[in-house]
Amino acid sequence: xxxxxxxxxAALGLGGTALEHFFGNYxxxxxAIPTTTLATAPAAPAPATGPVLRSSLSALTxxxxxxxxxxxxxxxxxxxxxxxxxxxxxSEAIVLAFENxxxxxxxxxxxxxxxxxxxxLGPSARAxxxxxxxxDPRATNVTATVPALDSTLRSSIPSAVFLxxxxxxxxxxxxSYGVTVTVSSTGVATHNDLLYVIDARGRLRSQLTxxxxxxPSGVYQLAPKNITAFASGIAQSVRQAQEAx
Numbered sequence: 001x002x003x004x005x006x007x008x009x010a011a012l013g014l015g016g017t018a019l020e021h022f023f024g025n026y027x028x029x030x031x032a033i034p035t036t037t038l039a040t041a042p043a044a045p046a047p048a049t050g051p052v053l054r055s056s057l058s059a060l061t062x063x064x065x066x067x068x069x070x071x072x073x074x075x076x077x078x079x080x081x082x083x084x085x086x087x088x089x090x091s092e093a094i095v096l097a098f099e100n101x102x103x104x105x106x107x108x109x110x111x112x113x114x115x116x117x118x119x120x121l122g123p124s125a126r127a128x129x130x131x132x133x134x135x136d137p138r139a140t141n142v143t144a145t146v147p148a149l150d151s152t153l154r155s156s157i158p159s160a161v162f163l164x165x166x167x168x169x170x171x172x173x174x175x176s177y178g179v180t181v182t183v184s185s186t187g188v189a190t191h192n193d194l195l196y197v198i199d200a201r202g203r204l205r206s207q208l209t210x211x212x213x214x215x216p217s218g219v220y221q222l223a224p225k226n227i228t229a230f231a232s233g234i235a236q237s238v239r240q241a242q243e244a245x
Contacts (some may be wrong), residue, residue, distance in 0.1 A: 004060030016064035042241055060226065061233035062209030070242065071096075071198045075141050076163035077134065086131060087202030093241045094129045094198040094236060096192060098212070100180050101136040101164065109212040109222045112117040115156035121238060128238055130157050131175060134164035135181050153187055178207075195234070199241040204236035 057063070071094075075085045086094060097114065099107045120124040130153075134140060142164060153160050164170065174181055174191075181191045197206040210230065212220040223228075 003165055024239070028215050044225065057229060057233050057236070061230055062207075062211075063233060064207040066196075066204035066207055068199070068203040068205060070194070071202050071204045072173070073202075074169070074173045076165040076169070076173070078161035078163055079142060080161075084131065084161060087198055089200060089202040091200055091202075092127045093200055094131060094196075095131075096177070096196040096198060096242070097132045098135045098174075098177070098194060098195075099132050099162070099190060100191065101134050101139045101162070101186055103176045104209070104218075106212045106220050109220050109227065110193070110195075110210045111153040111235060113210060113231045114228050115153055115239070116228060117234035118157045120235035122165055122234055124242065125157070130160040130192070130194060131158065132162045133169060133177075133179075135163065135174065135179060136189050137167055137170070137181060137183060138187065138189060140170060147198060195242045197234070197237040199244045201244075203244070205241040205244060207235060208237065 069088045073085070073087065074082055078084050084095065094186075095114065095117070098109060099105075099110060103111075114130055118130070119126070121128065173179075177196065178194055179191055181189060183189050193210045194209045195210055196204060197208075199205050208230075212222040214220050
């Protein structure tokens with residue numbers, strides 16, 4: 001059955017990252033604890049924008065309910081050099097994402113999703129902390145973090161922050177949140193894409209799996225309707241976290 005589904009998706013023109021979105025977490029649940037890997041070849045390029053996916057919202061976002069388990073705690077510096085602690089209850093709900101500091105992978109698409117989710121939330125977005133953790137082991141200095149907060153995200157969510165710190169601390173955070181970072185023999189860093197929604201009491205409420213397609217030239221894109229739908233899924237998860245008791 002899985003082989004038939006793969007053939008069908010291939011016929012639709014879905015490649016690399018999009019296929020990983022459907023099958024990369026097959027059989028897994030909750031927050032995984034992977035191993036940071038070195039010297040592995042990067043994934044093969046996928047078609048650019050691709051077709052509009054018409055799966056359910058939970059399937060599109062790879063939504064998993066995490067049942068309010070305590071979020072792994074950490075502290076990192078933001079782009080201004082200030083220390084940010086996660087979680088920090090009682091506080092706002094948190095949208096926690098992970099991006100390469102150079103913003104040369106799925107980052108531009110993810111930033112569009114985050115920006116649109118804030119617009120979907122409207123005034124209630126002011127009670128949400130948007131935090132992005134660095135996944136580039138080659139660029140951990142605070143001064144190297146600016147590209148990840150591209151103009152799309154900064155203009156929509158001025159309070160969004162990019163977090164970084166020493167490699168040993170980042171590695172511990174990646175592991176605790178199920179993020180696997182890979183550095184190829186040519187020095188290219190890649191990572192799996194996960195996004196978490198944490199409620200104001202510091203409990204994990206939702207895990208989502210952002211995705212995009214990579215063109216032969218290395219540009220990541222996604223159909224605008226899919227970006228809008230995914231953003232709606234983030235906003236919906238935030239509202240549920242805000243309503244959690």
